[in-house]
Every structure is written in C-alpha cells, then in structure tokens.
Amino acid sequence: MNDRDLPRMAEALEKIWEVGQSLGLDPYPIHFEVVPASIMYEVGAYGIPGRFSHWTHGKAYHQLKMMYDYGLSRIYELVINTDPSYAFLAEGNSLTQNRMVAAHVLAHVDFFKHNAYFEQTNRRMVDLASVNADRIRKYEFQHGRVEVESFLDAVLSIQEHVDPNVHIRRQSAEELEEKHREREAKAKRHYQEPTPYDDLFELDPVPASSGGQREPPAKFPEEPERDLLLFIAENAEGLQDWQRDVIRIVRTEMLYFLPQMQTKILNEGWATYWHLRIMRELDLTEDEYIEFAELHANVAMPSRRQLNPYFVGLKLLEDIERRWDNPTEEEQRRYGRRPGQGRQKLFEVREMESDASFIRNYLTRDLVNDLDLYIYRQEGDQLVVVEKDWERIRNALTRSLASMGIPYITVDDADYHHARELYLKHLYEGEELDIAYAERTLRHVFILWGRPVHLETVVDGNRVVLSYDGEKNERAVVK
Amino acid sequence: MEVNAPITLSKNDWSLHRKGPADQARHAEKVKEALKENLGQIISEEAIITSTGDKIVKVPIRSLELPKFRFDFGKKNQAGQGGGESKPGDPVGADPNSEGPGQGKQAGNEPGVDYYEAEVSIDDLAQLMFEDLQLPNLEQKTRDLMEVDTIRFRDIAKKGIFANLDKRRTVIESIKRHALKTGEARFDAIQQDDMRFRTWKEETRRETSAVVIAMRDVSGSMGEFEKYITRSFYFWMVRFLRQKYSNVEIVFITHHTEAKEVDEETFFKLGESGGTRVSSAYKLALDVIRERYNPNEWNIYPFHFSDGDNWGDTDNRVCVDLVMKLIDICNVFGYGEIREGGVRSTSTLMSAFASIRDPKFRSVTITDKKEVYPALKRFFSVEEACQEAA
Secondary structure, three states: OOHHHHHHHHHHHHHHHHHHHHHOOOOOOEEEEEEOHHHHHHHHHHOOOOOOOOHHHHHHHHHHHHHHHOOOOOOOOEEEOOOOEEEEEEOOOOHHHHHHHHHHHHHHHHHHHHOHHHOOOOOOHHHHHHHHHHHHHHHHHHHOHHHHHHHHHHHHHOOOOOOOOOOOOOOOHHHHHHHHHHHHHHHHHOOOOOOOOHHHHOOOOOOOOOOOOOOOOOOOOOOOEOOHHHHHHHHOOOOOHHHHHHHHHHHHHHHHHHHHHHOHHHHHHHHHHHHHHHHHHOOOOHHHHHHHHHHHHHHOOOOOOOOOHHHHHHHHHHHHHHHHHOOOHHHHHHHOOOOOOHHHHHHHHHHHOOHHHHHHHHOOHHHHHHHOEEEEEEEOOEEEEEEOOHHHHHHHHHHHHHHOOOOOEEEEEEEEOOOOEEEEEEOOOOOOEOHHHHHHHHHHHHHHHOOOEEEEEEEOOEEEEEEEOOOOEEEEEEO | OOOOOOEEEEEOOOOOOOHHHHHHHHHHHHHHHHHHHOHHHHHOOHHHHOOOOOOEEEEEEHHHOOOOOOEOHHHOOEEEEOOOOOOOOOEOOOOOOOOOOOOOOOOOOOOOOOOEEEEEEHHHHHHHHHOOOOOOOOOOOOOEEEEEEEEEEEEEEOOOOHHHEOHHHHHHHHHHHHHHHHOOOOOOOOOHHHOOEEEEEEEEEEEEOEEEEEEEEOOOOOOHHHHHHHHHHHHHHHHHHHHHOOOEEEEEEEEOOOEEEEOHHHHHHOOOOOOOOHHHHHHHHHHHHHHHOOOOOOEEEEEEEEOOOOOOHHHHHHHHHHHHHHHHHOOOEEEEEEOHHHOOOOOOHHHHHOOOOOOOEEEEEEOOHHHHHHHHHHHOOOOOOOOOOO
C-alpha cells in the first residue's frame, strides 16, 4: 500500500465503519496508523506501544522479525484496546488486505468495548504504559541498569500469577458485617413478602462475632492468595520502594493483558465472523475478492497441534447463529427458543462469555465431530491422538482455557516454619509441573521474597515440596 | 486524512523509532555473555570441531529463557484438529502451517522448548574466544617478514576535501567562536574558518615473524579421548593464529617412536599406533629450527600434546634436556598432558618436567573436554604463567 492508496483506504474505512454500524457493531473511535513492518513487530512484541524496555521484549521482537524475514509468518492486524483504539496497518499489505484487516479490527474494538471481561480494563493503557516505562528508565539511572534488569527478570518470571478476577475481591469480615447490618436495617424499615430468591442473599456467611474483638488470624494469609505479585509487593520485607513499584507496574500491565488471553477464541472468532460479512458489503472487484478470499482462508486454517482461534471461534459462532435462527422442534419446545434470533444471540455471547464458558456452553457433539477435534499427548517420541469422546474433549478444553495454561498457584503460608518463609501451593488438577522450570522459577521468587521459598506440588501421585533457600534447591516427598 | 466517521487514518515517519532494535541488541549482548561463560563447554563439542569453515552452529543457552511455573509438556494433554477422520492412536503430524498468520500474543500454550538455542557462526565463536589470546613474549626480531603500508586518519587540518569534513569538530569550533565573540556558547552558521577536515598519514607497520611448532603424539597409547582433545586444541590454535597473525608459520610434527614433519591435513587426520619416544619429536623440532628458523629472526613457539606415557625414564630424561635446549631459543614452550578421567601415573612425562623452573615453560593437564579452552588461555596469555602443580 503506497501513499497513493491512502485516500482510497480512508474511503474504505468510512465505508467499513458505516457497514459495521448498520450491522449492529458499536466500537470505540479508532485511529489507524500505517507503519512499516518493523513497527508491526515491535508493537507485536511489546503488546503495548511504548512499553518498558527489557531483553525479553527484544528477544520476542527478534523472533517475530526473523519469522517475517524468512517469510514464515506475518502480522496482519494489531489493535490496542484503548478508547479511542489504535490499530496498525502494515504498509507492505495491499489495499485489499488492509481493508480486511480494518473490518477485522472494527469487530475487535466492538468486542473490547462490550465484552464483560474488559469491563475493568484501563482504556488509557498506552499512556499508562509509557509513564511506567519512564519510571523504570528512571530506576535504571538511579540503581543501575543491570540491577533493575535482574529484578525485572525475577518479576517477569511470575508475572502470570495475578488474579484475573481481581475486581471480585473476597469481602473482608468488616464488609460482611456491614452488609449484614444493612440488610437487617432494610428488613426492619419495610417488610417484604418472602420470595424464592431470598436464600441467594443469605449466601454470604453471617459474621460470627459481630461487634466483639476478632481472634487474630491463625495463619497469614488467612485464605490462600492467588495474586502472587500483589502479595509479594505488599508483604515482602526486604524490598525497596522502587522494587515494589516495579512489581506493581508488571502486575498492572498483566491485568491489562489477561482479558485478552481469556477471550482469544471468542474475540478472534467474532472479528473473523464480521470481517467476512463486512467485506461482502464492500464493492470489491473480482480480483480483489479473490485476494480477500485467499487471505481469509490463510487466517482461518485449521491446525493439527493447537486450536486456531480464528477458525474454531468462527465455526462456533456460525453454529450458534444457525441453531438460534432455526431451532429444532425440541429446542423450541424445551427452551422456548423462537426462530430468527441468531444475530441477537451472537451479540449476547460476545457480551457474556470468555473462551472457557464459550466452549463449555456452545461446543456441541456435532461441532466436535465436524471440526474433528481431538486431544493428543506425547507418547514415547511422538505425539498421538488420545481422546475422541466429545464431552471429554469439551471438558478438557474448558479446563485448559479456564487456566489459560497457567498453573494455579497460591500463597498458602507467608510465615512458614514461623520464619517468614514463603510456602506456595500448586493446586494440582491432573497436570504436573515442569519440575526443572519450577525450581529455577523458585530462585527468582527467592529474589523477590528475600527468605526461603517452597512450592508444594504433585509428582507421579506424590505430594512433593520443592524448596530454595538462597543457596540450593531441594525436593522432599510429603507423607 | 479526514473522514467523517470517528475513524482516522495517518502515516507518520517511524524511522527514528528504535526501541525494538535496542532491546534486541541487549538480548544479543546477553547471548554473547552466556556464550562466553560457556565457551569451555561449547568449543570442544564434536559438531564444532568437525565442522568446516563458516558453518552456523546451534548452541543451547539455558539462562536466556525466563523460567516460569509451567506444565510439563511431555505429560500434557493438548487439543488439536484433524482432517476429518482422526481416531485415538493416530500420530499427530507436523503442522503444515504451524505458525498461524497474524496472531498476537498467545500465552502459555506453545509446546515446550527447553532452552534457547543461539545460532552463532564458528567465526563469531572464535572472535569471542580469541579476544584475550595472544602470542606471549613476542619480541621484535631482526628479520621483519613484511612491511605493511596502512593509511590512518589521525590528523586534522583546516583545509581539505568535503568528504573528509569532521562535522563534530567543525561544530565545536563554531560554538567556540561564538562563545568568544558573544559570550554565549551556541551553535550558529558555520564559517570557513570553523571547518575542520580529517587528513591521513601513510604509515608503515612492521610485523615480526613467528613460527609455531605443533607436535602431536600419535602412538598407540593415545585413546579416543586423548586424540580428540589434541585435535580440538590444535583446531582452535590454528584458527586463532591465522585470524590474529597474518604471517605466522606453523610446522606440524607427529611422532610415535619416530617423528616426522607432516602437512596440516595429515596432522589432523593421522591416527597411527606403536610405541612412544617423545624425544624424537623434540629432536626434530630442534632440527627444523636449526635449518629453517633462526632464533634471531623468528619468534618460536613449540607446543606438544601427549598422554605422557613415554618409552621409559631414560627417554624422559633426554626429553628434559631437549626441552631445556628448546626453551633457550624459544619464546614459550608449551606441554599439554591429557589424562582421561584424571587418572595419573607417576612415571609420566609431566612428573619428569616438574623440575623445570623456567617461566617460558608452560604446562597444562587436561582431564575433561571443557579444559581445552583454559589450556588455550594458559598457553596464549601474556602474563607469565606460573607452573601448574603437576
């Protein structure tokens, strides 16, 4: 796409916006920026433009660039979830390719704006990320580049361990009491007929000793804590202020990325579903249409070793649309589903679901068969299909999407051995940890916590505790 | 670009945006550090020694992957998608299109890669290794082999051709002139008088001449390990000399009970058998020196690798005498003894050499592959190596 194409691209954008509106999409305003390939890789590697410097970003950048240079892979679309949103168009793409990208992006931005998982997202993340980057640069000046870098190494090592449901915090005892009092006061003020839903309001435990002095908690933290980064930033004793700040920066940015990780299939499916429909509304020449079809086929190509989110997401959405447009007699009878509600249902799905619930609620037996999904694993030196049963596939997928491939690890005890040692617990759900990696990660956790650290997990059916005390790694089987 | 919808399009100049390349450079720097730390291990890998020339080798570096808590890929169930007829037990083939196009970040579900593999060329490795190495005790000898003419830009003039304009100095001159005139140090229009040009001088550099005599024990007692270490050491030594010194000559000598001078190819290939008489090699070395390399004209460096298993004590004593003679006329004499697994017998050549106290005599014992690099460093360092306790 050269400079001569820019006015035509602007025209196309306007048309795409109109079509999107008429079809019911409601995105934030979008700014499109035409950039050279290298900038595509840079933004792709950093996730947010202007994010802090670190060699891992440089490594990711290098890998993306190499894939591009060798013609193995290209980044077509890059969109930043902010309000207004930023999208990047590669100048090396043709006009038609960028039209499709723009249509795709439009649906992404609609998704960002409306999907429930993005409700808490900071929509000024680009600004915040560069403020963060400035602070980290300042720390590099103050404390030395290597010092900051190796601390960042330690933090990034456990960056995935934040709580994705952080905004649904556990209520403190005080909050529970307060709520309870409010409800009772309200009940006194106006009497209400009992309803079948009353018990739902009473699910919160009633505080046992309202008013009186509470016992000091027997354990710290009282309840297992999933947000390792937050817990360490708040409770590690030897950290300096700049170090706590670095932990918070990494955590804030991770929380920004999490909803995108939680909705990959749905979001890509949604964008693919819409770029198909929007492109059909544009006046493309025959050649342009063929070019578009080719690109679409490339993007939505099934993959043997992992699910292609573009393809699987698209198929699920189209299946939902079909099932809600033309419900079977049984569905009409049992669920009161009226025909012709496909689109409406899709908008509901885009608002409510994450990948895990999307798969759990809408992956049917027919779809598993049509898509020929399977579960495979390594046996000996080759990868082998081990599961074809549709329900087990659905359940396995749901589980792994819910965890996003990240082991569930909690802080179980921050005063282990009564010596402020950190005891982490891996909630074993049938998948074992890579022990060599876990031991190396523990060394990084030690840097953060400053005292010996432990991790309980399961190896070959035995409970095992991995420890690192600053000098050596140890493993012990727990009886 | 103006559009009516709340959608904008623009194209800016991004050419000064260098964040990615800067962090990539930092990554490359870390790769280099890690390589350097592991050089000892890396350089004696079979694949590298047997490679030819500019081959790229893959070097595993563990420290360059941030560890994280992750699942064991070998024990992990993954989801995939077949062509329509898949059933349990089917092998999952390689993906024809394993890297999906246009994907951004996809966290945590790629197949496990256990370590980061850096791709380096042998030349780069050599560069790293040879940074600190040099021929020790190099002296100016009467016979300069070559006079090398070089051009060096090291002078500044007020007149010159514009291609050689020194912009930095010119700007500084301009600022100085303003400071003198107005009392304010600022940069303004450049006048003829501010201009500074770089000019060159022709220099003649004399390079002194040196000869390295590489001696190798090829007797029957040299096992696979011993042969391998010897070859490995000399492989790097030859590369090092050729890279750093343009006119170093290398003489290759092999010996069992008899010594002979061979060409480079034979030297590296040869695997003979038979008894050992080390003195034969040293005698030949002395002969070669006498005939072709006058010590007044040449810097001379004999090196010898052996398992130390000599004909007998008598020959060991002869060897000591010969080494003393060699030391007299050489800059450094290096002896390396290879003992697999560190097994040592007291009657080795090394114990015979224990009496030699001359700082020009350097010896090293190699018991493991990764000690080849330290041996190189020992033989080719400037500081006078202290005698290794044998």
